[in-house]
Amino acid sequence: MLLPELSYLRARSVEEALALWSEKPDARFMAGGTDLLPQARCGTCSPVCKGGDSSPPRTVIDVKSIPELREIRQTEDGSLAIGAAVSVASVARHPELRRHYPLLVDCCLSLGSYPLRNRATVVGNICNASPCADTSAALLALDARVAAVGPGGRREIDMGDFFQGPGQTALRAGELVVEVLLHEKYRGGRGHYGRIARRRAVDISTVAVAVSYFAGLEPGHRITLLSVAPTPLRVPEAEKLLDRKGPDAAEKAAEICIAACSPIDDVRASAGYRRAMVGVLAERGVRTLAVGAGR
Amino acid sequence: MGTEIKVEVNGVVESREVEGNQTLLSFLRDTLDLTGAKEGCNEGECGSCVVLLDGLAVNSCLILAAEADGHEVTTIEGIGDGENLHPLQKAFLKHHAVQCGFCTSGIILSTLSLLKENDKPSEQEIREALSGNLCRCTGYRQIVDAILEVVS
Numbered sequence: 001m002l003l004p005e006l007s008y009l010r011a012r013s014v015e016e017a018l019a020l021w022s023e024k025p026d027a028r029f030m031a032g033g034t035d036l037l038p039q040a041r042c043g044t045c046s047p048v049c050k051g052g053d054s055s056p057p058r059t060v061i062d063v064k065s066i067p068e069l070r071e072i073r074q075t076e077d078g079s080l081a082i083g084a085a086v087s088v089a090s091v092a093r094h095p096e097l098r099r100h101y102p103l104l105v106d107c108c109l110s111l112g113s114y115p116l117r118n119r120a121t122v123v124g125n126i127c128n129a130s131p132c133a134d135t136s137a138a139l140l141a142l143d144a145r146v147a148a149v150g151p152g153g154r155r156e157i158d159m160g161d162f163f164q165g166p167g168q169t170a171l172r173a174g175e176l177v178v179e180v181l182l183h184e185k186y187r188g189g190r191g192h193y194g195r196i197a198r199r200r201a202v203d204i205s206t207v208a209v210a211v212s213y214f215a216g217l218e219p220g221h222r223i224t225l226l227s228v229a230p231t232p233l234r235v236p237e238a239e240k241l242l243d244r245k246g247p248d249a250a251e252k253a254a255e256i257c258i259a260a261c262s263p264i265d266d267v268r269a270s271a272g273y274r275r276a277m278v279g280v281l282a283e284r285g286v287r288t289l290a291v292g293a294g295r
Numbered sequence: 296m297g298t299e300i301k302v303e304v305n306g307v308v309e310s311r312e313v314e315g316n317q318t319l320l321s322f323l324r325d326t327l328d329l330t331g332a333k334e335g336c337n338e339g340e341c342g343s344c345v346v347l348l349d350g351l352a353v354n355s356c357l358i359l360a361a362e363a364d365g366h367e368v369t370t371i372e373g374i375g376d377g378e379n380l381h382p383l384q385k386a387f388l389k390h391h392a393v394q395c396g397f398c399t400s401g402i403i404l405s406t407l408s409l410l411k412e413n414d415k416p417s418e419q420e421i422r423e424a425l426s427g428n429l430c431r432c433t434g435y436r437q438i439v440d441a442i443l444e445v446v447s
Contacts, residue, residue: 008298008315008361034357037318038338060315062362089351093412113427114405115345115352201426202340 003040007059013066014149014178020061021174022151027059029176031069031085031121034112035128036060069178072097078184081147084123084177088112088135091122101182102295103191103212104138110193110208111135113201123177126162129169129231130204136163136232137193137210141222142186150175163231189214190295191222192288194281198268206268207277209257211285219243223253223282228261228274235260242286250286254279300364304329305373313360320344322360323370331371331400335429342428345401346370352408354427371400374407383407383445390441394432402428406442415446 009027011017021027030036040057063069069085072094080101082091091097092108111134112120125135126146136159145156151174159180162170171177191212197203208226221242225233238256242249263274297312304327313322323329323346332355335341339354346355347369355368375381383403386392393399402425409416409424416424421442422435430438 002314002321003316003318003359006316006359008359010361010364033359033362034339034354037357037359040316041337060359062359064362112339113342114409114424115342115354115427116339116357118348118351118408119353119357 003037004056005058006040008062009059010062010065014068014176017061017063017066017176018149018151018174021176024059024061025173026055027061028057029127030057030060030062031064031124031127032087032119033060033062033124034116034120035124035130063176075181079181080184081179081181082122083179084121086121086123087118088120088122088125089114089117092117100187101138101142101189103141103189103193103210104135104182106191106193106295107134107136107138107210110195110205116202123180126159126180127169127171127177129163129165129167131166131229131231132204132208132227133232134193134195134205134208134226137208137224137226138191138212139180140224140232140234141191141210141212142182142189145181145183146177147179147181148175148177154178156181160234165230185217186214189222190289192285192293192295194285196277196281204268207263207274207281209278209281209285211282211289213289221286223257223285225257225261225278225282227268228263228278230262233260238282250283250290253286254283257282298361298364300361302360302363302365303367305369315359315361317360318356319346319348319358319360319363319368320355322363323355323368326360329370329372333397333400335397339427340429341398342401342405342425343398345404345428347404347408350408350411352405352424352427369404371403374403383442386441386445387438390437390444392433392437392441398428398430398432402430402438410446416442418443421446 064085069083071083088108122135125133144159193210195205195208197205205227210224212222219239221239223235238253258279263271265271301310333343335343337356339357344356
């Protein structure tokens with residue numbers, strides 16, 4: 001089956017990608033394409049993109065042939081940089097990421113299916129800006145930074161500022177995300193990614209909650225909620241409460257998470273079910289870490 | 296506006312001009328007449344279009360033909376033919392792991408991709424690798440049994 005009319009352009013350098021975009025400002029940068037091509041096929045953006053850029057892609061600029069975007073590299077300050085064209089599967093099997101950032105690996109292994117993970121990219125997952133983007137649960141907890149290059153040069157965006165709404169990011173017109181950076185001080189954290197979906201593979205999450213702990217950081221605990229708000233969400237009040245380690249901390253943190261989210265009714269679940277499950281998953285995550293389990 | 300691509304399919308270099316909106320699945324089936332990869336859902340859910348791209352299982356419905364330029368594609372036709380079957384295909388026959396057959400080529404190729412990464416997968420790892428391949432006939436038991444026999 002053919003897609004609706006689509007122009008395909010391939011960039012071999014970041015400079016070429018930006019130059020191609022400046023000639024066709026309605027073009028979309030494409031990495032794995034596993035979200036973008038179904039959107040092109042439907043003729044509309046996916047429902048999560050409503051309110052965002054709702055026009056389907058008519059021109060794509062493929063960035064997978066840009067060499068530096070295909071790498072996972074160590075930066076001068078000790079951060080690990082995951083290039084925009086690195087597949088979710090490559091992240092999940094990377095020895096250093098497996099050892100030091102296990103929550104990110106768990107989130108990657110929850111995304112899509114085996115063949116999808118071989119194609120989909122972590123950067124594409126966050127640029128699609130779905131409230132259920134699995135990898136964002138870890139990237140938000142890790143305070144990752146998103147490096148983008150555009151007409152105004154290179155800048156880094158804090159993960160906490162990246163999502164603006166369903167399908168909407170802080171990226172400016174013509175900006176290309178080149179890599180996402182994980183700071184060295186987040187090595188060695190432990191986390192638990194709890195996820196409810198109609199089936200374990202392929203389906204997007206109905207609700208997902210990541211609870212993690214990083215010794216020596218402030219806050220030490222991190223909680224991320226997915227699929228229960230217009231964007232993936234951190235819950236700072238619950239994190240601070242967990243750090244104080246008071247009695248009934250798990251239950252109280254779960255209550256704060258429930259109050260912090262604003263889920264909708266849709267085909268996957270009612271808002272009420274989602275709220276209840278946020279509490280269940282948050283509490284489960286906290287207890288899993290408390291007994292020394294989790295990864 | 297077409298794009299010139301050169302792609303190695305089952306060991307044969309194919310040089311063609313493709314349109315920007317042609318998927319790799321359509322290129323294989325409609326242009327090269329390799330109909331082993333099937334069109335099911337067309338959105339990456341069912342896995343009946345799975346082929347190997349540079350040795351890794353991918354959904355060919357979610358890849359543009361133009362993206363395959365410079366890469367190697369393996370379809371079920373490159374694994375065995377009607378006379379000479381791959382050991383995995385023989386095991387599928389023995390274990391009755393094929394009923395209607397629509398999902399089979401995708402499942403064989405997802406399995407081969409897994410075995411390239413991990414030649415002694417556990418049953419759990421096999422099931423995980425087949426998570427993107429739907430089979431509505433067999434209930435997966437026979438499929439998993441066939442694969443376990445080949446890896447043991």
